[in-house]
Amino acid sequence: MTDNPNNNGNGYHRFHIVAERAPDVEKWPSRFNVRVRRSGLAKLIIKELLHYGPRNKDVILSRPCLYGVFSGPVGGFMPRDQHCVGCLRCTTEFPDFVRVSHNPERRKLGDSFFDFRVVDSVTYEAESGLIPVKGAGYRGKFGGEGWDGMWTDMSEIVRPTRDGIHGREFISTVVDIGARPNFLMFDEEGRSVGRTPHVFQIPLPLLFDVLPKSAASERTWRITARAATELGTLAVIPIGAVLQYNLESDHVAPLVRPGEKDALPVLEKAPRLIEMDGWEEGLYRAIHTAFPESLVALRIPFTSGQELLKFARKGIRVFHLTADYHGRDPKGAFVLDLIRRAHKAFVEAGIRQEVTLLGSGGIIHAEHVPKAILCGLDAVALDTAALVALQARFHGECRDRETSRFSLPRKLTLAWGAQRLVNLAASWRDQLLEIMGAMGLREVRRLRGEMGRAMFMEDLEREAFAGVNGYEPGR
């Protein structure tokens, strides 16, 4: 799916994700309920028959819907809710007997963090691979906490052109995973001495995180593995599943838990990246011994800068920092602040260029990716967003990887599932390009930690509302 016509035959291959429509396999509740009082409609038809006469059948049958809600065999008597887009023309024209309301069943999709609006967005992206485009301006809350209190900058003049960013001009979304020294050293004869970069590249700053227990199955592991392969990125999959379902590839990062040391030798080849689930000295050594050429990522919950630097001193150069599915750490801090704290710790220690920070938890919307990178991540591992792309239903509040309950559609197939994830990645990458295009950045690596190009509500409000009676910063 990443093949593309931009390969010019001279070895140049331009990364491009080919999205293909992958319609929902499970019927979800319609967005709106349309209710028509039948006696009202019958009266209207009689009235119009009398007024226009039977010769003007087309006038009488002309209904106030462009989307087919009243186009069934019995017209408005049995409205087709699933076609309703909520324009409200019908209820505007016929306030007495047509009611359009939000469907409460639709609003139950997701949970309090991954709310139904985000579900709508992600499912559209996974179905089409397109950027959601709508008219009539912004409809949401002004700002708020977390991601909603952050804006990205734009440049009035110098930038790649928008007609170009998805076509002839180039914005790179390649990121390096691994360890690179701050500088290279050479001996007198020009040979490199000391540490050299130990990195590999993925073409977009998105990975697929390990699935929660309730969604883990051979099929879902295969879906994430295939999507990662098609995108040229990585899927994090428990080593047990990797071995059991024969999923070894350059695009699978086995997740090894303490106590799973013995599984390592069973792997047939060295993975590019192995994730170690929590720090265990013995396991770290065992991985190094078994696969000296593999990179080791330490997967741990977001923690203090001091703690992170401690692991860096032990040799860890790739960190996969996790928050819960609502983007919180156990103390309630939000992932945006947690990322900034981690990034800052490495910057202040002077080794930010040497490490790679991957993050997951609470990053559920396309806009969160550039924001997370601006705050300091190198790449984002998708978790609940990937599940929603696969039309997973949430059962209750889903915060925790171990106990959250998701159910997937019965008709889930490998081809459909992989395509949905590819489409989601295509859409999110294109939206990342939009943000970077607006900022005038040509490379996602330059977006990382570029805090001067971020704006925060607290700061903007403090500046703008200085002098307004009753305004207290930070209240």
Next chain:
Amino acid sequence: MSLADKSVFELIVEKHTANLHAGFRRWSEEMGAPPPALGDYRWTDDLILSTWYQAAHGHPPQDRLEYRVGRSGGGFDVLDFNFLPESQWLPENTEIDLSLPLNRRGDHLEKISIPLPIYGGGMSYGSVSEQVMLSRARNAAHWGTFTSTGEGGYPRSLTEYKDNVITQVATGMFGVREETIQNARIVEFKYAQGAKPGLGGHLLGDKATQTVSEIRESVPWVSLFSPFPFHSVYSVEDHRKHVDWIKQTNPRALVSVKVSTPTDVDMVAVGSYFAGAHIVHLDGSYGGTGAAPEIAKKNIAMPIEFAIPRVHRYLLSEEIRDRVTVMASGGIRTAWDIAKVIALGADGAVIGTSELVAMGCTRCSNCERGRGCPFGLTTTDPLLSQFVQPDWGAERLNNLYTSYATQLKDILRRLGLRSIAELRGRPDLLKYVG
């Protein structure tokens, strides 16, 4: 004309137009509760219905509907006015001056002044119907203010109102011709727009009909992106050359520069002034009427409430505040928003969405879908666009402007001010109610 003389097309238009007009009235005046699915955080059901009410009556509703603020939880919605005690209000018959001079540079060009601090923002032919453009132009002419072509060319029918139509020159140059620049008393350069800051204009293929593409000199049914940025502008000096080009084509015209709200919006405003702009038009990130990527609406560039004070203060510190007119747009929904943005530092406001709402928009966001707006606003569909007839549209807008003018005067009176100019840059007259 009897029923028998009318075509099916005419009868269908007549039927739905009559139903819609009755519906706007009934929902805003008679029904006990709003349509359950109407509204959002920014444009609540009450704001939409109260705008319909104002468009019908020329004054705000007396009870029931909240016509001043939305429920977005920030920006204008957490600001209120710090009114004087009632005993200190100016008498109701006090003469209050709402006029706004647009040329403050002190040059030899026309000293255009508009009688209220509002004009209509750019909405291009193609993104809206010709009937909507005509409605706006007629209302602008009636009030002696302006409306803008947007970047879609200049339908011939607008020529009659050319003294009140701003010609927009944007990066795609769609429909920009020498005569349309020469028509205008004000020419507006659009560098960016709040709906999609930094991304350029976007007309979806479905709306690029034969007529639209003829005016835009493009290929029918092909999506049109305005390239971003102006490829010839990489500095204030380059921008100056653009201004000179306009002045060469039309030496009489005032120049407005429409930009969005990046972190350095203050520098952009100062640069625009030094490049020769009479009007700096800041378009904040929450507005816009046309199709835009959802990601761009919320996340790129700052809301206008934050940009205006920054620009106002910087222009003051550069000692050029009184030599340039600052117009604000992007999410300004009500007369109260207009007054608030002026108190934060703007001279006036540019409105777009509220004009569409006055003509029946429910803000359903389906402007880009299929045949376009089902209410006949953001569409060029031959049938749908007939729902908005220019006389009716102009009357709705006239009523809306009348209501806004009344409310602005009332706000000033309660603040003890005799002119809108006195309100500019007075955050001390606001209070935070968040």
